[in-house]
Amino acid sequence: MSQIKTLSVFFPCYNEEDNIANTVSRAVDVIKSLKPDDYEIIVVDDGSSDGTATIVQSLIAKNPKIRLIRHDHNRGYGAALKTGFSSAKFDWIAFTDSDGQFNFQEINKFLDHVPDYQVIAGYRKKRSDSKFRRMMAFLLRVWGTILFGLNLKDVDCGFKLIKKSVIDKIFPLVTESAITETEMMAKIHSAGFPIKQIGVAHHSRTEGVQTGGNFRVIFKAVIESLKLFLHFNPSSPILAAILLAAAWLRLFRIRDYLVFLGDEGRDMLVWFNMVYKGEFTFLGPTASVGGFYLGPIYYYLALPFYYLIRDPVGPAFFVALTGILSVWLIYYVCLNWFGKTAGLLAAWTYGTAALIIRYSRASWNPNPVPFFTLLGIYLAAAPPGKFRYLKIIGAGICLGILWQLHYLTLILTPIYLLIAFQKGYSLPMQGVSLSEKLRSGGIAASLIILGWIIGFSPFLAFEIYHNFPNTRTVIEFVTRPGGGVMNFELLGLVRSVIRNTARLYQTVLSWSDNPLTHFVAYTTVIAGTLSGLKQKRFALLIWFYLGITIFSLYQGSISDYYYGFLFPIPFIFAAASAQYLWNLFSAAKPLIFLLAALLTLDQSKRWFLNQDPNRLLHQTEAVSQKVINLSKNRPFNFALITGGNSDHAYRYFLEIHQSSPTPLSSQITNQLIAVCEKPEPQCQPLGNPIWEIAGFGRAEIDTQETVPPGITVYRLIHYTNEERPE
Numbered sequence: 001m002s003q004i005k006t007l008s009v010f011f012p013c014y015n016e017e018d019n020i021a022n023t024v025s026r027a028v029d030v031i032k033s034l035k036p037d038d039y040e041i042i043v044v045d046d047g048s049s050d051g052t053a054t055i056v057q058s059l060i061a062k063n064p065k066i067r068l069i070r071h072d073h074n075r076g077y078g079a080a081l082k083t084g085f086s087s088a089k090f091d092w093i094a095f096t097d098s099d100g101q102f103n104f105q106e107i108n109k110f111l112d113h114v115p116d117y118q119v120i121a122g123y124r125k126k127r128s129d130s131k132f133r134r135m136m137a138f139l140l141r142v143w144g145t146i147l148f149g150l151n152l153k154d155v156d157c158g159f160k161l162i163k164k165s166v167i168d169k170i171f172p173l174v175t176e177s178a179i180t181e182t183e184m185m186a187k188i189h190s191a192g193f194p195i196k197q198i199g200v201a202h203h204s205r206t207e208g209v210q211t212g213g214n215f216r217v218i219f220k221a222v223i224e225s226l227k228l229f230l231h232f233n234p235s236s237p238i239l240a241a242i243l244l245a246a247a248w249l250r251l252f253r254i255r256d257y258l259v260f261l262g263d264e265g266r267d268m269l270v271w272f273n274m275v276y277k278g279e280f281t282f283l284g285p286t287a288s289v290g291g292f293y294l295g296p297i298y299y300y301l302a303l304p305f306y307y308l309i310r311d312p313v314g315p316a317f318f319v320a321l322t323g324i325l326s327v328w329l330i331y332y333v334c335l336n337w338f339g340k341t342a343g344l345l346a347a348w349t350y351g352t353a354a355l356i357i358r359y360s361r362a363s364w365n366p367n368p369v370p371f372f373t374l375l376g377i378y379l380a381a382a383p384p385g386k387f388r389y390l391k392i393i394g395a396g397i398c399l400g401i402l403w404q405l406h407y408l409t410l411i412l413t414p415i416y417l418l419i420a421f422q423k424g425y426s427l428p429m430q431g432v433s434l435s436e437k438l439r440s441g442g443i444a445a446s447l448i449i450l451g452w453i454i455g456f457s458p459f460l461a462f463e464i465y466h467n468f469p470n471t472r473t474v475i476e477f478v479t480r481p482g483g484g485v486m487n488f489e490l491l492g493l494v495r496s497v498i499r500n501t502a503r504l505y506q507t508v509l510s511w512s513d514n515p516l517t518h519f520v521a522y523t524t525v526i527a528g529t530l531s532g533l534k535q536k537r538f539a540l541l542i543w544f545y546l547g548i549t550i551f552s553l554y555q556g557s558i559s560d561y562y563y564g565f566l567f568p569i570p571f572i573f574a575a576a577s578a579q580y581l582w583n584l585f586s587a588a589k590p591l592i593f594l595l596a597a598l599l600t601l602d603q604s605k606r607w608f609l610n611q612d613p614n615r616l617l618h619q620t621e622a623v624s625q626k627v628i629n630l631s632k633n634r635p636f637n638f639a640l641i642t643g644g645n646s647d648h649a650y651r652y653f654l655e656i657h658q659s660s661p662t663p664l665s666s667q668i669t670n671q672l673i674a675v676c677e678k679p680e681p682q683c684q685p686l687g688n689p690i691w692e693i694a695g696f697g698r699a700e701i702d703t704q705e706t707v708p709p710g711i712t713v714y715r716l717i718h719y720t721n722e723e724r725p726e
């Protein structure tokens with residue numbers, strides 16, 4: 001302790017009446033053994049509603065060096081940290097959590113590195129937390145690395161020792177949430193203070209309840225992390241407005257406009273079984289064509305959001321979050337590839353495009369494809385420097401994820417491999433032979449494959465174990481006569497590429513097929529190509545030209561979302577062209593701004609806000625409740641009369657309310673509840689040929705009720721010849 005004469009120790013706490021006395025008493029014993037000239041212990045009570053403050057007052061009566069500072073209401077962990085640091089008066093400040101999961105005796109490990117370091121941060125050698133909290137900690141680390149370049153083993157470990165002069169240098173802090181420690185350490189890193197990391201033991205909580213996994217805590221941290229990013233980038237007020245607008249367009253009234261039909265209900269049943277029954281899957285949803293399954297990664301990516309909210313809106317929040325991140329990512333990529341103007345223009349136009357917004361507001365496995373595609377492309381094209389090989393592996397992981405989101409992302413495989421190979425081959429190496437350049441490119445391509453194995457591993461494990469059933473089905477689908485790929489014919493392929501280029505723009509801009517659309521498409525592609533060549537952004541050109549060429553071999557019917565892996569391209573091409581004109585002609589600047597504004601005005605007329613909310617989620621839940629009421633809590637069989645939907649959406653709510661129908665295959669009950677989504681004259685539940693009704697046998701209608709906007713629910717019972725009483 002000779003290097004530290006005075007020490008302030010504080011404990012942020014909230015409702016820790018079962019732990020605070022032991023935690024503080026043990027800290028007092030440790031500090032006394034160190035024999036400092038002076039010390040203080042501060043308990044920052046963040047608006048506890050239990051007896052925490054009373055217990056601390058009793059400790060103060062025995063030891064006047066203990067202080068209590070109370071917040072009048074619960075403000076969050078970050079606010080408690082800020083109060084503790086600003087209230088500490090001695091040269092060195094240590095803080096640790098008040099729940100007793102750290103042993104304060106380990107402060108001796110920190111003191112061994114004073115005065116060589118002014119910032120000493122603990123990291124948990126093994127977290128004694130739930131799997132969910134460990135996962136969230138990993139995501140927080142990734143999040144901090146992406147947004148702030150902060151590469152610490154355990155940024156939110158609540159055991160640190162910092163010199164007060166360092167705190168004075170980085171204060172004030174702008175956040176008050178779980179992200180506050182990230183802000184603090186990012187500012188310390190930016191200020192040039194080296195950070196010593198020390199491994200500490202982490203013990204299981206024995207008393208009290210953790211609050212760090214609460215959805216509100218996590219949601220506030222995500223919002224404040226975006227706020228913090230903008231704080232670290234004060235020159236980007238336009239980006240702030242773009243991100244806020246993008247977030248609003250993706251989250252506003254998301255429940256009221258949510259698409260919730262059979263496919264969404266099927267996915268919700270998977271998450272329900274994961275959370276409530278512990279039934280985890282190695283299979284994803286079935287593909288819309290071909291009869292094969294996708295991988296399960298989408299279920300696992302969205303699982304934390306369903307776990308936290310326990311509602312169909314949860315996975316939609318995940319998709320919306322990837323949509324918001326895509327807006328930031330397209331800014332970041334264009335900023336690094338072409339310049340700040342290109343980044344802002346690409347983010348602005350991509351963030352306000354009606355179709356992009358629509359696919360960012362619903363839970364569906366293809367919807368995150370643009371984000372992972374762009375992230376993978378950028379990582380595969382990583383320039384020389386620190387962590388380059390890890391970035392290339394990251395690109396391969398993105399490819400493995402993409403394979404599981406939609407089968408058309410198989411197209412990205414040669415694209416990623418070629419980008420990585422080209423980048424490795426073209427690395428500046430003085431006096432190297434051709435064979436060495438080929439070797440460098442080969443290593444990069446091999447790392448893509450390694451990353452793919454990691455990202456694809458959940459589905460790969462299933463395929464290996466079951467002798468590759470889906471792989472064989474995909475190969476058969478692609479190669480069979482009249483299947484998904486046409487025979488190669490050069491002239492026909494060229495025509496198809498030109499046609500699909502125009503259709504890509506037509507799709508992402510929600511425009512009709514007319515000469516203006518074709519002019520904008522071809523002009524932007526040519527200008528973007530020239531900009532890409534000038535800036536040597538070969539990854540962009542490989543992505544577009546190889547992608548659109550392989551895609552043009554596909555001869556099946558094409559839906560809008562099939563272009564998902566190319567969605568960012570038109571916006572990047574346009575932004576790159578605008579950056580070139582912006583730098584070349586001053587007079588072009590107002591024109592570029594005007595064109596972007598006109599495009600936004602055009603897109604705003606196509607936003608979801610121009611339509612009334614569908615309220616499908618409310619409607620489906622209301623129909624399901626009507627089914628439950630008509631069943632009178634007795635066993636029932638179930639049928640859906642529809643024009644193309646499936647019954648999974650209803651079955652999800654029935655499952656939630658513990659009123660699952662009895663399968664006909666196991667028992668024919670005394671009643672069948674039939675939901676008819678067709679207009680009343682077209683329902684005809686009696687004698688309907690669908691197997692759920694036919695299998696129930698001859699029946700008669702006992703009761704029928706209608707749920708707005710016109711869905712009829714019937715209770716059928718077995719037919720008898722007896723006249724029923726009035």
